[in-house]
Amino acid sequence: MYFSDLQTIKLSNLKMFHSKMTLPTLKQQCDKGSKMSFQNPVFIPGPTNIPEHLRKACDMPTLDHRSPLFGQILHPARNSVRKILKSGSAHVFIFPASGTGGWETALTNTLSPGDTVLAARNGMFSHRWIDMCGRHSLNVKVVETPWGEGISAQKYAEILAQDKSHSIKAVLVTHNETATGVTSDIAAIRHAMDAVEHPALLFVDGVSSIASIDFRFDEWGVDVAVTGSQKGFMLPAGLAIVGISDKAMDVTKTATLPRTFFDVHDMAKGYANNAYPYTPAVGLMNGLNQACDMLLAEGLDNVFARHHRIAQGVRNAVEAWGMELCASDPSVYSDTVSAIKTPANFNATDIVTLAAEKYGVAFGVGLGEVSGKVFRVGHLGSLTDVMALSGIATAEMCMKDLGLPIELGSGVAAAQQYYRNHSMIEQKVAAE
Ligand SMILES: Cc1ncc(COP(=O)(O)O)c(C=O)c1O
Numbered sequence: 556m557y558f559s560d561l562q563t564i565k566l567s568n569l570k571m572f573h574s575k576m577t578l579p580t581l582k583q584q585c586d587k588g589s590k591m592s593f594q595n596p597v598f599i600p601g602p603t604n605i606p607e608h609l610r611k612a613c614d615m616p617t618l619d620h621r622s623p624l625f626g627q628i629l630h631p632a633r634n635s636v637r638k639i640l641k642s643g644s645a646h647v648f649i650f651p652a653s654g655t656g657g658w659e660t661a662l663t664n665t666l667s668p669g670d671t672v673l674a675a676r677n678g679m680f681s682h683r684w685i686d687m688c689g690r691h692s693l694n695v696k697v698v699e700t701p702w703g704e705g706i707s708a709q710k711y712a713e714i715l716a717q718d719k720s721h722s723i724k725a726v727l728v729t730h731n732e733t734a735t736g737v738t739s740d741i742a743a744i745r746h747a748m749d750a751v752e753h754p755a756l757l758f759v760d761g762v763s764s765i766a767s768i769d770f771r772f773d774e775w776g777v778d779v780a781v782t783g784s785q786k787g788f789m790l791p792a793g794l795a796i797v798g799i800s801d802k803a804m805d806v807t808k809t810a811t812l813p814r815t816f817f818d819v820h821d822m823a824k825g826y827a828n829n830a831y832p833y834t835p836a837v838g839l840m841n842g843l844n845q846a847c848d849m850l851l852a853e854g855l856d857n858v859f860a861r862h863h864r865i866a867q868g869v870r871n872a873v874e875a876w877g878m879e880l881c882a883s884d885p886s887v888y889s890d891t892v893s894a895i896k897t898p899a900n901f902n903a904t905d906i907v908t909l910a911a912e913k914y915g916v917a918f919g920v921g922l923g924e925v926s927g928k929v930f931r932v933g934h935l936g937s938l939t940d941v942m943a944l945s946g947i948a949t950a951e952m953c954m955k956d957l958g959l960p961i962e963l964g965s966g967v968a969a970a971q972q973y974y975r976n977h978s979m980i981e982q983k984v985a986a987e
Pocket residue numbers: 601653654655656680729731732733734760761762763783792
């Protein structure tokens with residue numbers, strides 16, 4: 556959908572954030588002489604900015620989703636996702652859903668009521684996946700982890716070592732906890748599982764990591780990887796993307812949790828006939844196909860390096876402001892989102908509200924335990940150094956407006972300095 560079409564869907568009726576503000580129509584924005592907020596990049600940690608090319612790819616004429624033509628979108632998209640997962644053999648399933656549907660796919664296809672799973676809670680998204688396990692009659696061994704810390708491979712190793720009867724059927728890990736800006740070490744978790752020869756399946760939530768941060772399905776022995784279309788893939792929300800190992804596919808044959816919409820066997824039967832067991836989101840799938848082409852043409856190493864560089868500029872800005880990240884130490888800093896702590900007695904959400912209302916720019920609010928204590932800058936997907944600088948500048952203006960002791964330009968200068976010395980062009984390696 557193009558910007559000019561937006562008015563036709565009565566955007567002015569939609570509530571924005573938690574405030575009473577409604578999205579202005581294009582005409583209202585022009586009348587007020589304000590900048591059009593839709594021209595600003597977003598800095599929420601997904602959905603991300605959508606490249607024009609992908610927006611056009613999603614906006615396509617209807618085609619018969621039961622015709623061989625659809626297969627020309629479906630199969631290349633699945634093959635390309637497999638490459639992005641760095642897998643030679645993962646079974647890739649794409650549902651008209653969001654990341655949450657991917658979680659449900661992982662659980663319901665591989666587990667049975669009463670099964671035990673191991674999971675760590677270190678933020679809102681890991682919490683929600685744990686909550687979903689409970690609602691599906693699973694028994695969850697929860698490793699409570701301070702919000703801001705990574706998932707401890709050591710703790711997982713201890714618990715798995717004690718589980719001599721192998722009652723734990725799956726180990727859940729949120730690769731990148733979007734609520735706190737923390738990336739956990741999946742290779743270390745795999746190592747912990749192997750060290751005690753535990754046969755549990757390894758499920759990884761890669762919703763805010765896959766296609767942005769290095770992810771190695773085969774090398775890390777991932778059994779189910781879950782992501783969505785609206786983050787690293789730079790598309791609108793609407794696709795749950797799931798990779799499943801041969802080992803986990805075998806388990807799906809005996810798992811008894813009820814499933815219908817997310818049943819991978821129904822889906823696989825459909826795929827064999829270039830089809831779905833229901834109506835697929837064809838435009839989004841076309842977008843996914845082209846998003847993968849864009850990512851692979853850039854080269855995954857370049858994509859990861861770009862995310863790292865942009866993130867580091869943001870982190871340098873935070874340091875220049877004299878502020879701290881929610882993430883406890885550099886080894887867990889996320890290259891896709893920074894959750895920035897604000898001083899005690901200051902409501903961090905005010906920054907997000909002001910940015911939206913005064914400058915037409917979207918940042919992320921703090922969620923759950925860190926609500927009001929952090930604001931989040933998403934720096935993933937379609938983003939350049941120059942776009943990131945505008946977000947840093949906006950955050951500075953908001954904090955200054957709200958009375959925080961921020962020197963205008965300090966964060967921008969720190970990021971500029973970093974970007975000048977770590978040029979995107981120089982960093983590029985040949986695409987694979
Ligand atoms: C790490 C993580 N997992 C899961 C989800 C849930 O995905 P969705 O909102 O697409 O259902 C999100 C959403 O932001 C996320 O960041």
